[in-house]
Amino acid sequence: MATDRFAVLTDAAIDVLAEHGMRGLTHRAVDARAELALGTTSAYFRTRKALIEAVVRRLAELDRADLETDRLPAEAGAPAVDLGDPGAVAAGIAAVLDRWLSAGRTRTLARFLCLLEATHHPELRTILAYGDVFRLQATAMLASAGVENPEQAGSHLVACIDGLLFDRLAGAGSRTAPQPGTAASRDDLATAVETLLRAFTATGSR
Template sequence: MARNTERRTLLSDAAVRVLSHQGSRGLTYRAIDAEAGVPTGTASNYFGSRDAIIAAILTRISERLQPDPDAVQPAADAPGIETLAAYLRDILHRLTADRDAALALFELRLDATRRPSVAEALSMWRREGLMADVDFTETAGLPADRADIVLFHYALDGLLLDQLTVPIDDDADPDAAATTLARRILGH
């Protein structure tokens, strides 16, 4: 079977959905094939191992969660706490808009506690994401350093998990929470 980018993307998206809906134990070649609507055996032709599936999932999630350049540009044009708060809200919106990707990431984090290969792949992916956020923040002249960005990651992970699962406060406004986080972490 010819390997093509569209088919790989279809299978990768199916793997994200399977992981999000069924968890790590449900992430099988057969489940990916069924979710993608392709003949049995197709996923195994594209991904030779479970590690290859995990790598494809992480790559696809990265692609799906890329910020819109039009949303990022204003941050570079008007650095300040409110602009950083807007950037945090944009991150939160992207993650909640792609619920499957966000839940798949949480599933991978849980799986990483049991599988060293998943831990290694996910750790590298997350560190690269952190460094990209730090680089963006510095380049844009936003008022945060690496330690602040790490705190934002911790806080947004918790806020996102809360929004996607069982909210502690049904009336909470995630945008207001992200804005408050920016102000408080940066001391304003």
């Protein structure tokens, strides 16, 4: 499959997901959004499951690009972030979160929809496990800071940051927080993330 056609179709599918939800994701809808001939999407992705899996792969690819832009580890096995300066680490994470809430909002909506879909279709969980990279990195970061049981703490930290992202996207926080895509938003997110980092290191250090 040509890489450009994969990107065109999966980006169109992400737009359809964000606008119409999981029920609205059909081959025909993706064809229309991509402005391609009817049947193009089904020629590349024969089943709906294959289409969803392709969307997840594209989401992971775009997420890794964002992390690399902000010089955060994007692959399992990459060197752990040095937690010596929690404020700097928090600022980097906040920059990614703010991008996912502003320019990448459509993608973030699609990601959460795919995660929810996996609760009904367990066979999708393997491909949706790309979030495990973030947990591995959080574990390594907290281990380097001397936190006891860093695997558990890393998982909890990522869950808290995911919760912050979801709250800003769809919860009460979206009504009271600064407008995404602004310096105020990045500063507010950095404050929240730094609070989390300091709490995890303060309560779990050896």
